[in-house]
Amino acid sequence: MANIKTQQPLAGIKVLDFSTLLPGPLATLILAEAGAEVIKIERPGRGDEMRSYVPKFGADSVNFAMLNRGKKSIAIDLKDAKARESLLPLIKDADVVVEQFRPGVMDRLGLGYDALRAINPKIIYCAITGYGQTGPRAEVAAHDINYVAESGMLSLAAGEDGAPIVPPALIADIGGGTYPAVINILLALRARDASGQGCKLDIAMGDNLFTFLYWAMGNGLAAGEWPKPGGELVTGGSPRFFVYRTRDDKFIAAAPLEQKFWENFCDAIQLDAAYRDDSKDTAATKRAVSKRLREKTAAEWQSIFAGKDLCCCVVASMQEALDDPHFKARGVFSNKVSADGKTIIALPVPVADRFRGAEESAGYPRLGESNDLLDRKP
Secondary structure, rough: OOOOOOOOOOOOOEEOOOOOOOOOHHHHHHHHHHHOOEEEEEEHHHHHHHHHHEEEEEOEEHHHHHOOOOOEEOOOOOOOOHHHHHHHHHHHHOOOOEEEOOHHHHHOOOOOOHHHHHHOOEEEEEEEEEEOOOOOOOOOOOHHHHHHHOOOOOOOOOOOOOOOOOOOHHHHHHHHHHHHHHHHOOOHHHHHHHOOOEEEEEEEEEHHHHHHHHHHHHHHHHHHOOOOOOOOOOOOOHHHEEEEEEOOEEEEOOOOOOEEEEOOOOHHHHOOOHHHOOOOHHHHHHHHHHHHOOOOHHHHHHHHHHOOOOOOOOOOHHHHOOHHHHHHHHHOOOOOOEEEEEEEEEEOOOOHHOOOOOOOOOEOOOOOOOOOHHHHOO
């Protein structure tokens, strides 16, 4: 049955986005993909710092293009009182404000939650920071890896030398900032439907990382079994959840956790019976599996694993993943971002296809191109 698109659920919702770089802009991108009108508020001349990154796509960086597809841009000096005053009509008309400054910055500019609520009691004010609006670290400068380190997450996985491994994704920015921001903005909109009142949302990236650590917390708190770096079921301590090197120096991601999958896996690689009970000597079983997988190429193992239930696959490069027929068939890369007559794949975001607009290709805003919106009347 064809997926019939409905009216976008955030159509008519207006968002003022004061954020820069990744967490806030990705959050407002998700809102925009669901139909919200998103207006970026940027500093004159340079705009969002991410505009200056490389490589370029059009006049600005491809990072900026992907994160700001379909938005509008106003360039304004927030330190100028008259310039701030010109924002008042937009504030009166806005549903959501997203900002990513250190605590207190927006208050000093006269644009904090209390000031905006006095103008527009229905405003939903979402402040995204690393450590939150309160607490001993509220003013501390940090980045993604710092939040991951201080939450205990970074200690869980370790390389051969025992040192923590730098995560391959910005987990705190996206998993601790972007997604909680979107979830809570949507919850706040729903609550406002009932109460008629807006609210302030304090989104702390560091706080929200503990959700990912449910098993580590549970093991430690309930059983006193605090995780060992690289030594637990899903952090490299088990042969059932590990990455193995093949003969051609590619890699197999093996995750036959459940017994039925493990048995299928052992059969497929013809693992010696002496090592199939991995509870006896986990390290020995891991070495035996590693030796077997090193005997064939990735393509040979892929052929052997085909059609079998064993939760194993070849590690794909980013380029290979973008060309994967499964993701293409799913329409993951159907939307495009455009600039200067060129198009590339738009950043896929977790908004169901039925809630997206009909336009598949959209550009990103040039700095200040929508300054005429400052004349908008509420």
